[in-house]
Amino acid sequence: MRFIWQTALKDLRRHRSEPFGFIIWLGIPLVIGTLMVLASGGRGGVRPHAELLVVDGDNTLLSGALVSALSQDNFGGGIIQAEEVSIEEGLDRINDGDGSALLIIPPGFTSAILQEEPTTLNLIKNPAQRILPGIIEESVSIFVDLTWYVQRLFGDELRDIAEGPSEGGGTFEDLFVADLSVRINRMMSRVGDYLFPPIIKLDAGPAPDESTLDVEADSEDKVSVNFGTLFVPGLLIMSILFMCQSMSEDLWKERDGQTLRRVTATPRWAGSFLLGKILAAAILMFMVTLVALTLGFVYFRFHIETFPLAIIWTTFSGAVFVSGLMVIQLFVSSARAGNIVTMIIIFPLMMVGGSFFPFEAMPEGMAAIGRLTPNGWALEQMKAILFDRVEPASLARSFGALLIVGTGLFFLATSRLRRAAS
Amino acid sequence: MIEVEGFQKRYGDLVAVDDVSFTAAPGEIFGLLGPNGAGKSTTISCIAGLLTPSAGRIRLMGHDVTTEGPRSRESLGVVPQDLALYEDLSAWENLDYWGSAYGLRGAHLRNRVAEVLDRIGLADRAKEAVKKFSGGMKRRLNFGCALVHEPKTLLLDEPTVGVDPQSRVRLLDLVRAETEKGTCVLYTTHYMEEAENLCDRLAIIDHGKIIASGTLEELRAILGERDLVRLSGKFDTGRIGEALAPLDGVELVQADELTLTIASRQASTKLSALFEALSSIGSEINETTLTRPNLETLFIKLTGKELRE
Ligand SMILES: Nc1ncnc2c1ncn2[C@@H]1O[C@H](COP(=O)(O)OP(=O)(O)O)[C@@H](O)[C@H]1O
Ligand SMILES: [Mg+2]
Numbered sequence: 001m002r003f004i005w006q007t008a009l010k011d012l013r014r015h016r017s018e019p020f021g022f023i024i025w026l027g028i029p030l031v032i033g034t035l036m037v038l039a040s041g042g043r044g045g046v047r048p049h050a051e052l053l054v055v056d057g058d059n060t061l062l063s064g065a066l067v068s069a070l071s072q073d074n075f076g077g078g079i080i081q082a083e084e085v086s087i088e089e090g091l092d093r094i095n096d097g098d099g100s101a102l103l104i105i106p107p108g109f110t111s112a113i114l115q116e117e118p119t120t121l122n123l124i125k126n127p128a129q130r131i132l133p134g135i136i137e138e139s140v141s142i143f144v145d146l147t148w149y150v151q152r153l154f155g156d157e158l159r160d161i162a163e164g165p166s167e168g169g170g171t172f173e174d175l176f177v178a179d180l181s182v183r184i185n186r187m188m189s190r191v192g193d194y195l196f197p198p199i200i201k202l203d204a205g206p207a208p209d210e211s212t213l214d215v216e217a218d219s220e221d222k223v224s225v226n227f228g229t230l231f232v233p234g235l236l237i238m239s240i241l242f243m244c245q246s247m248s249e250d251l252w253k254e255r256d257g258q259t260l261r262r263v264t265a266t267p268r269w270a271g272s273f274l275l276g277k278i279l280a281a282a283i284l285m286f287m288v289t290l291v292a293l294t295l296g297f298v299y300f301r302f303h304i305e306t307f308p309l310a311i312i313w314t315t316f317s318g319a320v321f322v323s324g325l326m327v328i329q330l331f332v333s334s335a336r337a338g339n340i341v342t343m344i345i346i347f348p349l350m351m352v353g354g355s356f357f358p359f360e361a362m363p364e365g366m367a368a369i370g371r372l373t374p375n376g377w378a379l380e381q382m383k384a385i386l387f388d389r390v391e392p393a394s395l396a397r398s399f400g401a402l403l404i405v406g407t408g409l410f411f412l413a414t415s416r417l418r419r420a421a422s
Numbered sequence: 423m424i425e426v427e428g429f430q431k432r433y434g435d436l437v438a439v440d441d442v443s444f445t446a447a448p449g450e451i452f453g454l455l456g457p458n459g460a461g462k463s464t465t466i467s468c469i470a471g472l473l474t475p476s477a478g479r480i481r482l483m484g485h486d487v488t489t490e491g492p493r494s495r496e497s498l499g500v501v502p503q504d505l506a507l508y509e510d511l512s513a514w515e516n517l518d519y520w521g522s523a524y525g526l527r528g529a530h531l532r533n534r535v536a537e538v539l540d541r542i543g544l545a546d547r548a549k550e551a552v553k554k555f556s557g558g559m560k561r562r563l564n565f566g567c568a569l570v571h572e573p574k575t576l577l578l579d580e581p582t583v584g585v586d587p588q589s590r591v592r593l594l595d596l597v598r599a600e601t602e603k604g605t606c607v608l609y610t611t612h613y614m615e616e617a618e619n620l621c622d623r624l625a626i627i628d629h630g631k632i633i634a635s636g637t638l639e640e641l642r643a644i645l646g647e648r649d650l651v652r653l654s655g656k657f658d659t660g661r662i663g664e665a666l667a668p669l670d671g672v673e674l675v676q677a678d679e680l681t682l683t684i685a686s687r688q689a690s691t692k693l694s695a696l697f698e699a700l701s702s703i704g705s706e707i708n709e710t711t712l713t714r715p716n717l718e719t720l721f722i723k724l725t726g727k728e729l730r731e
Contacts, residue, residue: 002522002525002527003522003523003525006523007519010508010511010519013510013515014508014510014511017510018510257505257507257508257509258502258504258506259506259507259508261472261506262500262502262520262567263523264470264471264472265470265471265472265495265498266495266520266523266524267491267493267495267496267524268492268523269492418472421472422467422472
C-alpha cells in the first residue's frame with residue numbers, strides 16, 4: 001500500500017518539473033472551447049484561429065498534398081487555417097507578428113521521403129503568441145510521425161507510384177497494379193509487427209439508455225441550456241483523454257530509462273507500481289476536473305452539489321481509460337509506435353465521442369454511435385450526473401461496469417510489465 | 423550469499439548460459455569475467471528475477487529466486503549497466519524512492535538516504551535535479567540507489583563501461599567499501615585488469631559456459647607461471663609440432679595458418695631458438711608479442727582467442 005502511494009508521489013514530483021504538460025492538457029480544450037463558443041455564439045461572426053503560413057519550397061505532388069492536408073477544415077481540430085505564401089512574404093509576415101507560425105517545406109522534401117532519407121520541416125513560431133503556435137507544433141509533429149510510418153511501410157510502393165507508368169504516358173498496367181496491391185496487402189499484415197495491440201474495446205458498460213440527457217427539457221431544477229452545458233463536459237473529457245495519453249506514454253520513459261528494470265528487481269509486486277502510476281494520473285485528473293467544473297460553476301451556474309459525484313465519476317473513468325492505454329503501450333514495440341497507436345485511437349474517439357461537437361449538435365445516427373464509444377459513454381454519464389437526476393441503480397451499474405473493465409485491463413497490464421522490463 | 427547450481431538460460435533455440443554453477447560468499451567480491459555476449463547480463467537478470475531460468479537453481483540468502491521471488495529480492499541490491507534514475511527528481515528523491523521500494527520508512531529511511539549521499543559524495547548536491555549532474559555523479563548515484571536498504575547481496579553488471587578513469591577508481595573504491603561490511607558482491611566485467619584488481623574469486627565465462635574458476639592464484643597456477651608468445655605470419659600447421667618438439671618446456675596452445683600461440687617459462691630466453699625452429703619449416707613471422715601470465719593470457723590459453731572484442 002505504502003509503495004503505491006510512494007510511486008504516485010514520485011510521479012507527481014516528476015510532473016511538477018514540467019508544469020507545461022498541465023497547461024496543455026487544460027489549455028487545448030479551453031482554447032478549442034472558446035473558439036467553439038465564439039464561432040457558434042457569433043460575436044460578429046469572427047472566428048479566431050491559428051494562422052499557419054506555409055511555404056512550399058518543394059512544389060511536388062506530395063508537398064502539395066501536405067499543404068492541402070494542412071488547409072483542411074478539420075486539421076488541428078478545425079482551428080488551424082493554412083495559407084500558402086512565398087518565403088519572403090512568409091518571413092516578413094511572421095516578423096511583423098502576423099500569423100501564428102510559418103512552416104517551410106524544403107526543396108527536395110518529396111525525394112527525401114521517397115528515398116527514406118532524413119528531411120526537416122522547418123517550423124518558425126510567432127514568439128508573440130503562446131498557445132496557438134503550440135497547437136500547430138503538436139499537430140504538425142503528429143503528421144510527421146505518420147509520414148515516418150508510411151515511409152517505413154510503403155517506401156517501395158511510393159517510389160513505384162512516383163516513377164509513374166513504365167511506358168510513356170499510359171496508365172499503370174493491370175499486372176503492376178495487382179502486384180502493388182498484393183505488396184501493400186502483405187505490408188499491412190506486417191504492420192502487425194510494429195503495432196501489435198490486441199483489439200481492445202473499452203465499451204463493455206451498459207448502453208446508457210435511461211440516463212441520456214435531454215437538453216431540450218426546460219424544468220426548473222435543470223440547468224438552463226447554454227454553451228457551458230453543451231461544451232464544458234465534452235472538453236473536460238478531451239482534457240482527460242490527452243492526460244491519459246501522456247500518462248500512458250510515461251511507461252516508455254520508465255522502460256527506456258531502465259527504472260522499470262530496477263523496480264522489477266525489488267521485492268515489490270509489479271501491480272503496485274502500476275497502481276501507483278494510475279493513482280498519480282487519477283490525482284491529476286481529479287485536479288483538472290475540479291478546475292473545469294469550477295469554471296462551469298462560475299460562468300455557467302453548474303449545480304455545485306453534483307460536483308463530488310461528477311468528480312469521482314470522471315476521475316474513475318479516466319483511471320480505467322489510462323489503464324487501457326497502458327495496456328497498449330505495453331504491447332507495442334516502441335515508444336513511437338505507442339504514441340501513434342494511442343493518438344490514432346484517441347483522436348477519432350474525441351471527434352465522435354462528443355468532445356469537439358456536442359452530441360446534441362450531431363446527426364442522430366452519429367450521436368448514437370458516439371454515445372457507444374468509451375469516452376462518449378463516460379461523457380453521457382457525467383452529464384447525467386451534472387444536469388439530471390441519475391438513478392442510483394443505474395449509476396451503480398455504470399460504476400460496476402467500469403470496475404470490471406478496469407480490473408481486467410489492470411491485470412492485463414501487470415502481467416506484461418515484467419516482460420516489458422527485461 | 424549467492425548460490426548458483428546447474429543454471430541454464432535459453433532464448434528460444436539459443437542457449438545463452440549453460441550449466442553454470444558458482445557460490446559467492448558474504449564479504450567477498452566474486453567476478454564473472456567474459457567477453458561481450460558471454461552470458462553475464464543474462465546471469466545477472468536471472469538472479470535479479472527479471473528473467474526466469476530455464477533450468478537449475480539460484481538461491482539468494484537461501485531463498486530460491488523462482489519459487490520465493492520477492493523474498494529472495496528483499497536483501498538484494500542491483501546496479502544496472504545503464505543508468506536507471508529519474509532525471510527530473512533530485513538525488514535525495516531518487517534514493518528516497520528506491521529505499522521505500524524496499525520497505526524502508528520514516529526516520530530510518532531519512533538516515534539511510536543521508537548516509538548513502540555522504541558515501542557517494544553527493545551530500546552537497548542532494549536537492550539538485552539529477553539531469554544537471556555530470557556523468558560520473560550519475561554513475562555514483564546509480565550505485566547509491568542500490569545501497570539504501572543495506573543489501574546483503576549486490577549485483578553489478580559492468581558498472582564501469584564508458585566511465586571516465588577517475589570516476590571508475592571512485593566507483594571501485596565504493597564497491598570495496600561495501601564488502602568490508604560483509605556484503606556479498608557479484609561483479610561482471612570484460613576488463614581483466616578490473617577483475618584482477620578487484621575480485622577475490624572469479625569465474626571466466628565464454629559462450630555461456632564457465633571455463634575456469636577460482637582465486638586469482640588458483641587461476642594463475644593453471645598457466646604455471648608461463649609466458650605466452652603470440653606470433654602472426656604464415657605457418658604450416660601440419661609441421662609445427664615437429665618443429666617445436668626439440669625445444670624444451672615449450673607448449674603449443676593454438677595454431678592456425680596466420681597465428682600461433684605458444685606457452686613457455688621465461689619465453690624471452692627462448693625466442694631465438696623458437697624463430698630458428700619455425701623458419702626451418704619455412705614459416706614467415708611478421709609480428710611477435712610476449713605476455714606475462716595474467717587473466718588475459720589465461721583466457722587466450724583456454725579459448726585460443728583474445729578477451730577484448
Ligand atoms: N532477449 C534476448 N533474446 C535473445 N537472445 C538474447 C537476449 N538477450 C541476450 N541474448 C543473447 O544471449 C547471449 C548472452 O548475452 P548477454 O547475457 O547479454 O551477454 P553479456 O552480458 O555477457 O555481454 C548473447 O548471444 C545474446 O545475443
Ligand atoms: Mg552485458
